[in-house]
Amino acid sequence: MSRQGGQPRAIVPVGILLLVLLPLLLLPLGAMFVFAFSGGWSDFRAALQTPEAEFALRFSLLIAFATAAINALLGTFAAYVLTKFEFPGRGLLMTLINLPVAIPTVVVGTSLLLLWGPIGLIGRWLDPQGIQPMFAPAGVLLAHLFVTFPYLLGTVKPLMGELETTYEEAALTIGASRWQTFWHVILPGLRPAIFTGALLTFAHSLGEFGATVMVSGNLRLKTQTAPLYIYSQFETGNIAGANAVAAVLATVSFIIFVVVLGSLSPTRARQ
C-alpha cells in the first residue's frame, strides 16, 4: 500500500477500481452486515445463540478442520506422486483431479448420492449392513473432501516442481530412503504452501453449499451446516438470523484470507 501511495496519480486508477468494485463486491457485503445488525448488537448475539445457529457454526467449523487436515495429507501426497513419478495417464489424472473446480458442486453432491446413497452403486450393499454414509456427517465430509481437493494441490504442486532437486539427489546418494528424503528434505520447503493450501481448503469448506445440500439431509442440530442454515433461515423469512450467521462466516473467511495473503507476502516466504 505505502509503495503504491508514493507513486504519482495512483488516486485515479485506485478510484476507478473502487468505483467498479463498489456495486460488485463491497456494497453487497455491506448490506449483509447492515441487515445482520439491523436489530442492534443484542439481537445479533441472540440470533447467534439459538441452538440451531450455534450447532450449524460448530458443525461447519469441525467439518472444515477435518477437510483441511485430510486434504493436507492427501493433497501433499498427490502432489508428490504427480511431480516425482512419470507414469502413463499422469496427464489425465491431473485433469481429473482438478475437475471439481470446474463441475457444478450440485453435480458432485448428486454423484456422491448415486455412489454412497441407499440406492447408490456401493450404498445399496452398505445399506442392509446398517452403514449409511449419506445424510450423515460422514457424507458432508466426503462431499467437502471432493469439492476442495484441488485447492491444496494448487498451492503445493507448483512449489514441489520448483524445488531444487540437487538436495534431494544428494540425500538419496548418501543412502537416505525415499521416505527420509521426503520428510527431511522436501517437506520443510513445502510447509508454507501446505499451510496456505490448508487454509484455502478450510475457507472453501466453510462456505460449501451446493454439494452439501444434496448429501446432508439438512437435519437441524445434526447435519445442517452454517450455509444450509443461512439458506433455510432466509427462506423462512428470518433475514436477521440468516445474516447474523452469514456475517460470522464472512468475518472468519476474511481473517483467514488476510492470514493467507500475509503468509504469501515476501517477508514470510523467506523464513
Add this chain to the structure above:
Amino acid sequence: MNLRRVRTVVRAMFPIVFMGALFLYALWPWLPFHDDTRTRRTIVFYGFSVLEAPIVERISPGFLKAWKDSTGESIDLRSSFAGSGTVTNQIITGVPAQLALLSLEPDADRLAEAGVVEPKSWRKLPHDGIVNRSPFVIVVRAGNPHGIRDFEDLARPGIRVVHPDPLTSGAASWSIVAEYGAGARAHPEDPQAGYRLLLGIWKNVVAQAASARAAMAQFENGFGDALVTYEVEALAGAHAGRPAFEVVYPRRTVLSEHPLVIVDRNIAAPDRAAVDALVRYLWSEEGQRAFVRANFRSVVDSLNRDNPRFGAIEDPFLVEAFGGWARAKADIVDGVWKGRVLEELGR
C-alpha cells in the same frame, strides 16, 4: 528492533492462535467435561415447509416435556423442513426420517410406490392420518390496493400473482385445486368454469417458488400483488410487525389436509415407544390445541373456535368433493392444469 521482533512473533503466532480458538469453539460442546447430551435418544421428523415454526416452537417443546414428565427421560426431536415434494424425494433417497408430515396425500402415495411405506398405511392412523388442515387464502398488500376480494379478481389483467411450484410444493397443488374448485363450484352448470378461472389466474403468475415458505419470502421481499397460500402461512405473515399484509378469504376454497407417514424402516426397536408417543401426541387434545394456536385448523372442529383469527369461509370444500386426491390429481392438476392451462400458456 525489538518492536519488529514482537511484530514478527505476533504475525507468526496469530494464525495458530486464531485457528486454535476456532477449533476450541467448534469442539466445545463435545469436550469431556460437559454433561453428555449427545447420547440422548432422538426422533427424526421431516415436515413440509410451513410446519417449521409450529413444530419447533410448539409441538416439539410440548411433546418433549410430556415425555419427560411421564418417563423421566430427556430425548431430542431433530427436524427438517422443505417443500412437501422435496421432503418426499429426500425420504425416497434415504434420509433417516422416522415421521413425515406431508402436505398432501399424493406425496405419501409416492413413498408407498417407492416401497418406503406400505400403501395407504397412514389411513390406519386417527382421522385417516390427517393431522391438521388449513384453508387456502389470498394474501395482498396492506390496504388491498387492487381491491382483491376473491379468486376471480386474481384473473383480472395486470394483477401479478406469486404461486408456489407444483413440482416441489404441496401448497401449489392445493392452490390449483382451490382455484379450479372455486370456479367450478361458483358455476356448477358450466363444466368449463373451473378451467377458465385457473387459466385466468395462471396467466398472471409471475413467480413460481419451490415451497409455500419460499413463495411467502418472495412476496415479503416485495414481489407481486397477491399470493395464494395456506391460511396458517398468511396469518403468520400478516402478524409479527412485518410490513402489514392483508388476508383475503375467498368465498369458496379448499381445506388442505396433511397426512402423517410413519417410516417404519427408519425406526429401531428401542425408539419405537417414543415415536409412537409423538404420533399420539399430535392427535391429543394438547397437540391439536397447539396447532390451533399456531394457526392450523384442528381436525376436531370444536377446537377451532379458540382461535379468533380464523376467518369465515362461505363454502369450504375438501378434495373429496372431486373424488379424493387420486382423482383430483389426475383430473385437475395433471388434466386441466398441466394438460390444458400450461399448454394454452405455452409454458
